[in-house]
Amino acid sequence: xxxxxxxxxxxxxxxxxxxxxxxxxxxxxxxxxxxxxxxxxxxxxxxxxxxxxxxxxxxxxxxxxxxxxxxxxxxxxxxxxxxxxxxxxxxxxxxxxxxxxxxxxxxxxxxxxxxxxxxxxxxxxxxxxxxxxxxxxxxxxxxxxxxxxxxxxxxxxxxxxxxxxxxxxxxxxxxxxxxxxxxxxxxxxxxxxxxxxxxxxxxxxxxxxxxxxxxxxxx
Amino acid sequence: xxxxxxxxxxxxxxxxxxxxxxxxxxxxxxxxxxxxxxxxxxxxxxxxxxxxxxxxxxxxxxxxxxxxxxxxxxxxxxxxxxxxxxxxxxxxxxxxxxxxxxxxxxxxxxxxxxxxxxxxxxxxxxxxxxxxxxxxxxxxxxxxxxxxxxxxxxxxxxxxxxxxxxxxxxxxxxxxxxxxxxxxxxxxxxxxxxxxxxxxxxxxxxxxxxxxxxxxxxx
Numbered sequence: 001x002x003x004x005x006x007x008x009x010x011x012x013x014x015x016x017x018x019x020x021x022x023x024x025x026x027x028x029x030x031x032x033x034x035x036x037x038x039x040x041x042x043x044x045x046x047x048x049x050x051x052x053x054x055x056x057x058x059x060x061x062x063x064x065x066x067x068x069x070x071x072x073x074x075x076x077x078x079x080x081x082x083x084x085x086x087x088x089x090x091x092x093x094x095x096x097x098x099x100x101x102x103x104x105x106x107x108x109x110x111x112x113x114x115x116x117x118x119x120x121x122x123x124x125x126x127x128x129x130x131x132x133x134x135x136x137x138x139x140x141x142x143x144x145x146x147x148x149x150x151x152x153x154x155x156x157x158x159x160x161x162x163x164x165x166x167x168x169x170x171x172x173x174x175x176x177x178x179x180x181x182x183x184x185x186x187x188x189x190x191x192x193x194x195x196x197x198x199x200x201x202x203x204x205x206x207x208x209x210x211x212x213x214x215x216x217x218x219x
Numbered sequence: 220x221x222x223x224x225x226x227x228x229x230x231x232x233x234x235x236x237x238x239x240x241x242x243x244x245x246x247x248x249x250x251x252x253x254x255x256x257x258x259x260x261x262x263x264x265x266x267x268x269x270x271x272x273x274x275x276x277x278x279x280x281x282x283x284x285x286x287x288x289x290x291x292x293x294x295x296x297x298x299x300x301x302x303x304x305x306x307x308x309x310x311x312x313x314x315x316x317x318x319x320x321x322x323x324x325x326x327x328x329x330x331x332x333x334x335x336x337x338x339x340x341x342x343x344x345x346x347x348x349x350x351x352x353x354x355x356x357x358x359x360x361x362x363x364x365x366x367x368x369x370x371x372x373x374x375x376x377x378x379x380x381x382x383x384x385x386x387x388x389x390x391x392x393x394x395x396x397x398x399x400x401x402x403x404x405x406x407x408x409x410x411x412x413x414x415x416x417x418x419x420x421x422x423x424x425x426x427x428x429x430x431x432x433x434x435x436x437x438x
Contacts, residue, residue, distance in 0.1 A: 064296075067296055067300065077283075077286055077287055081303065084300065084304075085303075177387055180400050181399050181400065184400040184403050185403055185407065188404065
């Protein structure tokens with residue numbers, strides 16, 4: 001009975017890793033759609049978001065069932081509760097990638113991002129995707145060192161966002177209000193994807209290290 | 220033993236209602252700080268956010284303890300799991316109110332919001348606060364009708380946001396790029412506060428109606 005429970009829990013974690021990969025793909029495709037003004041790819045990100053939502057909904061039901069069907073022991077309980085949070089983070093990250101794709105679609109055939117900001121957004125997307133992979137690897141390998149390294153990347157994300165503001169608010173900004181509004185919101189979406197990845201990292205640390213000092217956490 | 224469990228769960232729900240009131244106050248104060256360029260009030264919202272975070276952290280520990288110490292029955296389990304989500308929503312809403320206050324502080328002694336957009340933002344804040352109260356009342360009274368009414372208000376929020384974009388992107392926008400970027404982000408923050416209130420409404424429906432058809436939900 002407990003073996004089956006453990007297997008079901010491992011299957012949930014495996015599917016969370018799969019969900020992370022789907023979110024990584026959505027983020028990658030949304031940034032390509034944005035920077036290349038690729039309307040097909042933008043549409044694909046928007047329609048594929050339903051798959052992320054569906055897998056998340058399925059995982060949620062399985063987590064509830066695991067909580068309800070058999071009282072989990074402390075480490076398992078923590079994993080199930082954190083799994084519910086991880087899937088909330090991943091669902092939201094998928095939504096944010098779809099928001100990016102919707103701005104790309106709205107401005108098509110124009111490019112939403114001015115050419116001089118393309119390297120910045122390209123790097124922002126790369127950092128966000130790298131952070132999703134790190135969070136996913138940390139979860140799969142129960143590797144808290146990996147999770148802890150993510151904070152440094154988040155600083156780079158903050159720097160990239162600050163650069164955007166400097167460019168937009170400089171006297172020589174020549175792209176007008178619409179492009180500035182797009183850049184402000186797009187920058188926010190990528191920053192939020194990265195924030196959720198950092199949160200995922202913290203949640204993995206909680207799953208893994210929580211087991212080492214359970215008295216402290218459950219007191 | 221079960222009576223004590225029920226009492227502890229009721230205390231968690233009561234504190235969630237209290238947390239909602241703190242978030243409502245933060246939202247109200249952040250909009251006043253914004254529209255009146257009130258630096259003291261802005262600072263207060265930013266520093267008071269720690270109180271929201273502290274109560275949320277305390278509630279989280281109590282929810283974990285309720286899950287760990289005694290296997291809850293279905294309705295209780297659902298309430299505890301949803302309580303964990305409600306407090307995540309409320310924590311985030313508090314962060315968003317603090318973001319609004321930070322923009323007010325950044326632009327002080329100037330007003331971040333141009334005068335012709337003040338009525339729009341004032342209404343946005345009112346709608347968001349009304350929605351927080353509705354979500355909180357729905358939770359306290361286990362009133363799903365209240366929760367369902369919230370969707371209509373969310374439509375007004377969308378309309379207000381669309382009006383902002385129309386004004387910013389019109390040819391006669393005379394407030395420059397910085398004000399447009401501020402308005403875009405501020406509008407987003409209030410919209411997200413409202414989104415979280417709608418989510419809270421759905422979560423309350425799940426707590427209440429889930430008990431009426433538990434087979435369906437736990438199957």
